[in-house]
Amino acid sequence: xxxxxxxxxxxxxxxxxxxxxxxxxxxxxxxxxxxxxxxxxxxxxxxxxxxxxxxxxxxxxxxxxxxxxxxxxxxxxxxxxxxxxxxxxxxxxxxxxxxxxxxxxxxxxxxxxxxxxxxxxxxxxxxxxxxxxxxxxxxxxxxxxxxxxxxxxxxxxxxxxxxxxxxxxxxxxxxxxxxxxxxxxxxxxxxxxxxxxxxxxxxxxxxxxxxxxxxxxxxxxxxxxxxxxxxxxxxxxxxxxxxxxxxxxxxxxxxxxxxxxxxxxxxxxxxxxxxxxxx
Amino acid sequence: xxxxxxxxxxxxxxxxxxxxxxxxxxxxxxxxxxxxxxxxxxxxxxxxxxxxxxxxxxxxxxxxxxxxxxxxxxxxxxxxxxxxxxxxxxxxxxxxxxxxxxxxxxxxxxxxxxxxxxxxxxxxxxxxxxxxxxxxxxxxxxxxxxxxxxxxxxxxxxxxxxxxxxxxxxxxxxxxxxxxxxxxxxxxxxxxxxxxxxxxxxxxxxxxxxxxxxxxxxxxxxxxxxxxxxxxxxxxxxxxxxxxxxxxxxxxxxxxxxxxxxxxxxxxxxxxxxxxxxxxxxxxxxxxxxxxxxxxxxxxxxxxxxxxxxxxxxxxxxxxxxxxxxxxxxxxxxxxxxxxxxxxxxxxxxxxxxxxxxxxxxxxxxxxxxxxxxxxxxxxxxxxxxxxxxx
Numbered sequence: 001x002x003x004x005x006x007x008x009x010x011x012x013x014x015x016x017x018x019x020x021x022x023x024x025x026x027x028x029x030x031x032x033x034x035x036x037x038x039x040x041x042x043x044x045x046x047x048x049x050x051x052x053x054x055x056x057x058x059x060x061x062x063x064x065x066x067x068x069x070x071x072x073x074x075x076x077x078x079x080x081x082x083x084x085x086x087x088x089x090x091x092x093x094x095x096x097x098x099x100x101x102x103x104x105x106x107x108x109x110x111x112x113x114x115x116x117x118x119x120x121x122x123x124x125x126x127x128x129x130x131x132x133x134x135x136x137x138x139x140x141x142x143x144x145x146x147x148x149x150x151x152x153x154x155x156x157x158x159x160x161x162x163x164x165x166x167x168x169x170x171x172x173x174x175x176x177x178x179x180x181x182x183x184x185x186x187x188x189x190x191x192x193x194x195x196x197x198x199x200x201x202x203x204x205x206x207x208x209x210x211x212x213x214x215x216x217x218x219x220x221x222x223x224x225x226x227x228x229x230x231x232x233x234x235x236x237x238x239x240x241x242x243x244x245x246x247x248x249x250x251x252x253x254x255x256x257x258x259x260x261x262x263x264x265x266x267x268x269x270x271x272x273x274x275x276x277x278x279x
Numbered sequence: 280x281x282x283x284x285x286x287x288x289x290x291x292x293x294x295x296x297x298x299x300x301x302x303x304x305x306x307x308x309x310x311x312x313x314x315x316x317x318x319x320x321x322x323x324x325x326x327x328x329x330x331x332x333x334x335x336x337x338x339x340x341x342x343x344x345x346x347x348x349x350x351x352x353x354x355x356x357x358x359x360x361x362x363x364x365x366x367x368x369x370x371x372x373x374x375x376x377x378x379x380x381x382x383x384x385x386x387x388x389x390x391x392x393x394x395x396x397x398x399x400x401x402x403x404x405x406x407x408x409x410x411x412x413x414x415x416x417x418x419x420x421x422x423x424x425x426x427x428x429x430x431x432x433x434x435x436x437x438x439x440x441x442x443x444x445x446x447x448x449x450x451x452x453x454x455x456x457x458x459x460x461x462x463x464x465x466x467x468x469x470x471x472x473x474x475x476x477x478x479x480x481x482x483x484x485x486x487x488x489x490x491x492x493x494x495x496x497x498x499x500x501x502x503x504x505x506x507x508x509x510x511x512x513x514x515x516x517x518x519x520x521x522x523x524x525x526x527x528x529x530x531x532x533x534x535x536x537x538x539x540x541x542x543x544x545x546x547x548x549x550x551x552x553x554x555x556x557x558x559x560x561x562x563x564x565x566x567x568x569x570x571x572x573x574x575x576x577x578x579x580x581x582x583x584x585x586x587x588x589x590x591x592x593x594x595x596x597x598x599x600x601x602x603x604x605x606x607x608x609x610x611x612x613x614x615x616x617x618x619x620x621x622x623x624x625x626x627x628x629x630x631x632x633x634x635x636x637x638x639x640x641x642x643x644x645x646x647x648x649x650x651x652x653x654x655x656x657x658x659x660x661x662x663x664x665x666x667x668x669x670x
Contacts, residue, residue, distance in 0.1 A: 020326075066326075085626075121638075
C-alpha cells in the first residue's frame with residue numbers, strides 16, 4: 001500500500017453528470033485521504049479538473065475533459081484518455097499533462113513551469129503568454145498541427161509542433177486511447193505547413209520549434225525563423241524522447257525532418273515602443 | 280412600470296461573465312429525428328447558460344403544410360386593447376389567406392407565467408415571385424408595429440421556439456420530445472450585453488433562415504445602417520439580429536448563383552485579411568476583394584461563432600466563426616456519415632454520438648453541410664475550391 005494507493009471516482013453516477021465543484025471536492029478529499037493515483041471515469045466535459053492541486057498525485061481521466069483542465073496545477077501528472085477542450089494547463093505551475101487526443105485553443109496560457117504533451121491537433125493561440133524564470137521552463141509539445149497565433153506574446157519556455165498524423169495509428173477506436181492502443185508503424189506525417197499565420201506574434205522570449213518548413217509570410221510581428229542548430233537539437237532531445245515514450249512513436253521518424261526555430265528578433269523587440277531612451 | 284412581460288425588452292439588466300452554448304444536428308438523409316437528441320446535447324453544457332434564455336429551431340416540422348408559410352408568434356394581452364391575437368389575425372387576413380391556425384401545445388407546469396404561443400399557416404396575397412419579400416415585410420411589421428405580439432419565425436416547413444428559462448425548461452415547455460425534424464439547432468443563452476427577454480432569446484429567424492450565436496458583434500451599428508438601406512429594420516436591440524438579415528440579403532436577394540452564394544455570405548461576414556488577399560492568384564484576388572468592398576458594411580467584427588440553418592432553397596447548415604477564432608466551435612460527422620453535428624464543446628457531441636470523426640474548423644472559415652454531405656470542412660484551403668467554382 002502507501003505508494004500506489006488508487007481510487008476510482010465515477011463522474012456520471014445514475015446517468016447524472018457530476019458538477020465540477022462536486023468532482024473537484026471529491027478529488028481533494030481523496031488526496032487528503034492519502035490516495036496517490038486518482039482515476040476519473042465517465043468524464044463528460046467537466047471543467048477545472050485538478051484545479052490548484054500541488055500534491056504529488058497522478059490524475060487519470062477517461063472521457064473528454066472540459067475547459068481549464070489542470071488550471072494552476074502543480075502536482076505530478078494528469079493523463080487524459082480522450083480529448084481536452086480549451087485552456088488546457090491554464091497558468092500551469094508544474095508537473096506533466098498528457099492528452100491522448102486533441103486539445104484546442106489557448107493551451108498552456110501563461111504557463112510558468114511544467115510540461116504539456118498532446119497527441120493530436122491544437123487550435124489557435126497555443127502557448128500564449130508563456131513565461132520562464134531560471135530553471136522553471138514550461139514545455140508544450142503537440143503531436144499534430146496547430147492554428148493561428150501559436151506562441152503569441154510568448155516570454156519564455158519551449159513550444160514544439162511535430163506535425164504527426166495519429167488518426168490511422170489508433171488500433172481500436174472503441175477502447176480508451178493510450179500508449180498500447182497506438183500502432184507506431186501507421187503514424188504518418190502531415191503535409192507542410194503544419195502551422196498557420198502569425199506564429200510567434202509579439203514573441204519576446206523562448207522558442208517555437210516547428211518540424212518542417214514555415215513559410216515566411218506566416219511569421220508574426222518581430223518573430224524570425226532559422227534552421228535548428230545542434231544546440232537546439234540538444235534542447236529538443238529530451239522532449240522528443242519523452243513524447244515518443246508516451247505516444248509509442250519511433251524517434252527516428254521525428255528526426256527525419258529538419259526543425260525550424262522561431263525566436264524573437266532581439267532580446268527587447270518592443271523596446272522602442274515603450275522606452276524613452278533610444279536603443 | 281412595464282406592462283410587457285414577454286414581447287418587449289425589460290429594463291432588467293443582467294451582467295455576468297460567461298458564454299452561450301450552441302449545438303446543432305442535421306440528418307443528411309432528411310429523415311426526421313426526435314428532439315430528445317438535441318436536448319441531451321445542449322443540457323450537458325450546463326455551464327454555458329444562466330437561465331436567461333434558450334431556444335431552438337426545427338426544420339421539417341410540418342410535412343402536411345410544406346407550401347404554406349408558418350408564422351409562429353408569442354402573444355400577450357395589453358390592458359384596454361383588443362387581444363393581441365385578434366389584432367394579428369386582422370392584420371394577417373388583410374394581406375394573406377390564413378389556411379390554418381392553431382395553438383402551439385405547451386406544458387403549462389414549467390413556468391409560473393408564460394405567453395400564449397400561436398401559429399398561423401398563411402399564403403400571401405401577391406403576385407407570384409414576391410411571396411418571400413412580402414412575408415419578410417409581414418414579419419418585420421408584426422415585430423415593429425403590433426404591440427403585444429412577437430413573431431419568432433415565418434418560414435416554410437420550419438419553426439422557432441424560444442423563451443426565457445434554462446434549456447431543459449424550454450425544451451420541456453415546448454414539448455420537444457413530441458417534435459420531429461431533420462435539422463435542429465439549439466441555443467442556451469448567457470446574456471452579457473442585453474437583458475434576457477422572450478423575444479431576445481436565440482435563434483433569430485427570417486423566412487427559412489435561422490441563426491444561433493455565441494459571442495458579440497461589435498460592428499452592430501455599421502451593420503444596422505447597411506441593412507436599413509437594404510430594407511431591413513433591426514428592432515430587437517441585439518447584435519445577433521443583423522447576421523441573419525445579412526445572410527438573407529446576400530443569399531436570397533443579391534442574385535449570386537446558388538453555388539457561390541453561401542460562401543459569399545460567409546466571406547462577407549468574415550472576409551480574409553488584405554495581406555492574404557494580396558497573395559492570392561489574380562482571379563481569386565479580384566473576387567475576394569470585390570466581395571470585401573461590395574459588402575464592406577456586412578463584415579461582422581468581434582468574437583462570434585454561429586450556426587446558420589436554412590431551407591431556402593435547399594436544407595443547409597453552416598457553422599462559422601470570426602477570423603481570430605475567439606469563440607469555440609467543433610464540427611463532427613457520425614461514423615455512418617449520415618448525421619452532421621456542430622457544438623461549442625466536443626462533449627455535447629459525444630453525449631449522443633461517440634464518433635471519432637470530429638474536427639475544429641479553421642478561424643474564419645465556414646463549415647457547410649447540405650443533403651449531399653459536408654461540402655466544406657472549414658479548412659484554410661477551401662478558398663481554392665471557391666476559385667474553381669469561379670472559373
